[in-house]
Amino acid sequence: MVVKRVHVIACGVLAMDLRATAERLGLDVSFTFLPGGLHNSPLDLRHRLQAAIDEASAQQRGDLIAVGYGVCGLGTVGICARHIPLAIPRVNDCIALFLGSDAAYKQQFAHYPGTYYVTAGWVEEKAQPDFMPDEKTAQRDTTRIDCDRLVEKLGRENAEMIRWFLSSWQRNYQRAAFIDTGVSAKRHHYAHIAQEMAKEFGWKYEELDSTGEILANLLKTRQTTDEILIVPPHHATAYDPVNKGLKAVPIWESESVSAERHHTLVFDDAKAPASVGQPARLGLGIDAGGTYTDLVIYEFQANRVVQKAKALTTKWNLAIGIEDGLDQLDPERLSEVDLVAISTTLATNSIVEGKGQKVGLLIRCDKWRAR
Numbered sequence: 447m448v449v450k451r452v453h454v455i456a457c458g459v460l461a462m463d464l465r466a467t468a469e470r471l472g473l474d475v476s477f478t479f480l481p482g483g484l485h486n487s488p489l490d491l492r493h494r495l496q497a498a499i500d501e502a503s504a505q506q507r508g509d510l511i512a513v514g515y516g517v518c519g520l521g522t523v524g525i526c527a528r529h530i531p532l533a534i535p536r537v538n539d540c541i542a543l544f545l546g547s548d549a550a551y552k553q554q555f556a557h558y559p560g561t562y563y564v565t566a567g568w569v570e571e572k573a574q575p576d577f578m579p580d581e582k583t584a585q586r587d588t589t590r591i592d593c594d595r596l597v598e599k600l601g602r603e604n605a606e607m608i609r610w611f612l613s614s615w616q617r618n619y620q621r622a623a624f625i626d627t628g629v630s631a632k633r634h635h636y637a638h639i640a641q642e643m644a645k646e647f648g649w650k651y652e653e654l655d656s657t658g659e660i661l662a663n664l665l666k667t668r669q670t671t672d673e674i675l676i677v678p679p680h681h682a683t684a685y686d687p688v689n690k691g692l693k694a695v696p697i698w699e700s701e702s703v704s705a706e707r708h709h710t711l712v713f714d715d716a717k718a719p720a721s722v723g724q725p726a727r728l729g730l731g732i733d734a735g736g737t738y739t740d741l742v743i744y745e746f747q748a749n750r751v752v753q754k755a756k757a758l759t760t761k762w763n764l765a766i767g768i769e770d771g772l773d774q775l776d777p778e779r780l781s782e783v784d785l786v787a788i789s790t791t792l793a794t795n796s797i798v799e800g801k802g803q804k805v806g807l808l809i810r811c812d813k814w815r816a817r
Contacts, residue, residue, distance in 0.1 A: 450474065452665055453507040455498045456514020458482045459540060459567040460661070464514060466629045467661045475665065476507055482571035484521065485539065491521030503528035512664050516540060517685070517692060520763065525683045526697055532677040535664050536691045538758075544625045546657035547673070554654070559738065559756050560620040562649070564640040566630045616647045618737040627656040670694075690770070726785035728752070732771070734764045734790040741771040743779050753779055761792060 451474050454464055458479045468475040478498050484491035495515065502511055511530050515522050516537040525532070535543060542551035544565050554561065597605045622644035624637040637653060644651035660673055667674040677683060677694040686693040729744045739759045743752040755774035760767035768788075772780065 451476070451508040452510050452512055453502050454478065454512045454514060454665070455480070455495065455502065456512075457484065457540060458571045459565070460514045460543060462567045462570060462629045463544070463565075463627050463658065463661055464665075466627075467658055468665060471662060471665060473665055475512075478502065482568070485515075485518040488519035488521035491515070491518060492524060495522065496525055499525065499532070500528060503530045506530075510668070514540075514543070514661075514664070516542065519760065520685060520766075522692065523683055523685045525677075527677045527679050527681050529679045531679055532683075533664055533667060534675045534677065534683065534692060535660055536673055536675050537660070538691075541625075543660055544627060544656055545654065546659045548660070550657075554623075558621045558623075558650075560618055562619045562622050562640075562643065563625055564622065564636060564643070565625045565627060566633065566636045567627075569636050569639060618735065619647070619649055621650040621652060622647075623652045623654050625654045625656050627658060690766075728779070728783045729785040729787065730780070730783045732768055732786070732788045734759050734767065734788070734792065736791060736795050739764070739767040739771050741768070741775060743775060743783065759792075764790065764792075 452468075453476045454468075455478045456464055459482045461477070461479045464475075464477065480491075480494055480498065484494065495513070499511060499513075502508065508530065511527075511532050513522065513525070513532055513534045516535060516539045517523070518539055522534060525534075537543060537548045537551070541563050542548045544563065544567075545551050545554065599605075622640045624640040626633055626637070630636070641651050643649065663671070663674050668676070670676045675683070675692050675694060680697055681694045682697045683692045684695045684699075685691075726746060729746060731740075731742045731744060733740045737759055739757045740754070741756075742754045744750070745752050753775055755771045757767050757770035757774070760770075
């Protein structure tokens, strides 16, 4: 495949790094950047990304369209290449792109799963929490809730409980890491933001270097590799459950291969409790939280945790995050489990944070009594 011009469609958080990479490589590249944070709304991401691809294809902006997104909540699943091929990195999200490879991200996740990453691009795109290091301590309230108003309306005990609940995201992290991609002379400013976050929330602070290798490969690669997927014209992306990443399929096959997976838990009658009254021996507990999904295998008689695992919560499809956690557990132990409990706070989070759908009408229906 001969490519003279590359058009990039990417998340805005990658703008600084992609421009610097293209300049360093001396490539003829044009850019379209979408707002940061679209990974939180995968359906919106898919629609806007496809619209940008269609526009770039119609206007012949390049011989190759490089897509600066990962799987991103399955937001890049079902994306169609028109008459111009697409190049998409085979990573879960942009952290791997900043670190330089998916392997580097997995290594960091294994070392410190509860890490909040800060980069120049994230700060400039204002994708970080509403927190600035020069604010006064009294104003450093990430929930931005008017406590006095809540106390007046709900009472102090309820108000404090709500504030504690809304700040629970902080307790999911133990480290703030600044990824130095070398794209800005203001690196000390961005590093200082991460340092202040670590200081404020009692986290560890580290600085990580980036090779920028995967972004360079995104702009240079012309054939599918382990890192970059090339989607030929009239093909679409589909989710590969085996490799847990993207693959390319003909457009006419995309609907069938992208269908929702069904997960069935089967108990062997020989291993299941003989009766309802018989106590379970091993239990599998799954908690899908706002950021991480925690899994434990618990031995009831010994009152101990046999094994545990942690994976990122995939809010668009909880089953994916749960499967990622299950993959970390011993298959033999899982086969001995005879009780499973699954819980999640996502619905409660949505209600308390006001992120659910707007309510049009509430009707109270009391039992009608004839007079």
